[in-house]
Amino acid sequence: MDSNGVELNRDKFVEMVSATAEVDLRLSDFHPDSCLQTPVHVVERARFPVIDYHNHLDSTDPRQVLSVMDQCGLEHVVNITMQVGQKALDIMDRFNAAAPDRFSTIGWMDWSGVDQANFVQLTIDRLQRMIEHGACGIKFWKDFGLTLRDTDGTLLRIDDDRFAPIFEACGKLDLPVMFHTADPSAFFEPIDARNERYEELAAHPDWGFHHSTVSKRELVEQRNRVIARHPTTTFVGAHCAESGEDLAYLSQQLEALPNLLIDISARTPELGRQPYTARAFFLKYADRILFGTDLLPEVEMYRLYFRFLETADEYFEYPSHASRQGRWNIYGLFLPEDVLRKVYRENALRLLPRLR
Numbered sequence: 417m418d419s420n421g422v423e424l425n426r427d428k429f430v431e432m433v434s435a436t437a438e439v440d441l442r443l444s445d446f447h448p449d450s451c452l453q454t455p456v457h458v459v460e461r462a463r464f465p466v467i468d469y470h471n472h473l474d475s476t477d478p479r480q481v482l483s484v485m486d487q488c489g490l491e492h493v494v495n496i497t498m499q500v501g502q503k504a505l506d507i508m509d510r511f512n513a514a515a516p517d518r519f520s521t522i523g524w525m526d527w528s529g530v531d532q533a534n535f536v537q538l539t540i541d542r543l544q545r546m547i548e549h550g551a552c553g554i555k556f557w558k559d560f561g562l563t564l565r566d567t568d569g570t571l572l573r574i575d576d577d578r579f580a581p582i583f584e585a586c587g588k589l590d591l592p593v594m595f596h597t598a599d600p601s602a603f604f605e606p607i608d609a610r611n612e613r614y615e616e617l618a619a620h621p622d623w624g625f626h627h628s629t630v631s632k633r634e635l636v637e638q639r640n641r642v643i644a645r646h647p648t649t650t651f652v653g654a655h656c657a658e659s660g661e662d663l664a665y666l667s668q669q670l671e672a673l674p675n676l677l678i679d680i681s682a683r684t685p686e687l688g689r690q691p692y693t694a695r696a697f698f699l700k701y702a703d704r705i706l707f708g709t710d711l712l713p714e715v716e717m718y719r720l721y722f723r724f725l726e727t728a729d730e731y732f733e734y735p736s737h738a739s740r741q742g743r744w745n746i747y748g749l750f751l752p753e754d755v756l757r758k759v760y761r762e763n764a765l766r767l768l769p770r771l772r
């Protein structure tokens with residue numbers, strides 16, 4: 417065998433390994449320990465006060481969340497309620513009563529009545545009621561574009577003219593619109609041995625959209641047409657506007673759409689596996705990036721986010737839900753202080769007039 421492996425072609429190598437391995441190890445049983453020895457910097461508290469602009473607290477106890485926040489240096493958490501109607505208003509009231517300066521709530525788009533002629537007015541009335549209860553934004557989820565259907569069975573288009581007055585009203589009401597449109601690129605690929613998020617999708621096959629009749633790029637373009645059409649409305653693209661796998665494309669979108677900001681929630685695995693590109697992206701678009709997590713508020717989770725943004729640590733675990741996002745680790749971005757201040761807090765303050 418050539419010790420450099422140069423002359424060993426891949427087929428021969430696979431043949432050799434198969435012949436010598438005693439067992440054919442299952443992927444789910446493979447949990448290698450890294451032998452890499454590199455410095456570890458645990459960031460117990462963020463260097464500056466932090467606003468988590470993307471979280472879901474509906475089923476949490478505000479007092480427990482406050483305890484986590486105080487341990488990690490979090491000033492404020494924005495709860496994106498997943499309820500609509502009176503339930504959503506009750507949740508807003510609950511967090512306001514617990515600590516109005518520590519929590520805000522973004523409302524969830526209520527599609528009930530979408531088949532009615534007065535749906536636009538119905539929606540604007542609902543938005544106004546939410547604002548009376550302190551709502552600081554409205555979220556449109558991925559069902560818009562992927563699964564929501566018209567009465568005749570066709571998919572509702574994000575850029576359908578019928579909904580334009582809603583986005584226009586959000587601008588007049590000074591209510592930022594958050595879009596979670598489409599999903600990670602791997603979710604639009606078949607769930608097979610070539611899928612880089614195979615284990616996650618195998619655990620949640622309903623997260624896959626490879627049978628979708630509409631492509632991810634088409635959905636992103638529908639959303640971007642809406643953002644371009646309403647320049648006086650502020651939009652937030654959740655999860656790096658679902659373009660974390662392609663930061664050149666995300667940069668193009670930010671250049672073309674000055675009223676678009678993004679949050680980094682649930683995208684440290686994407687950003688942290690391309691640290692050179694991601695660091696340059698953060699430096700260039702420091703005014704457009706919001707800190708967010710989209711994970712249950714836990715001390716260790718927040719500390720991993722801080723480690724990613726603040727340190728130059730190499731090859732460490734990313735914050736994630738239990739089924740992980742893919743079999744890789746991440747690298748810290750060691751962002752400078754002025755960038756950290758903007759990403760952690762200042763950009764979010766622009767969207768939270770009550771806190772300014």
Ligand SMILES: [Zn+2]
Nearest residue numbers: 470472496710
């Ligand atoms: Zn979320």
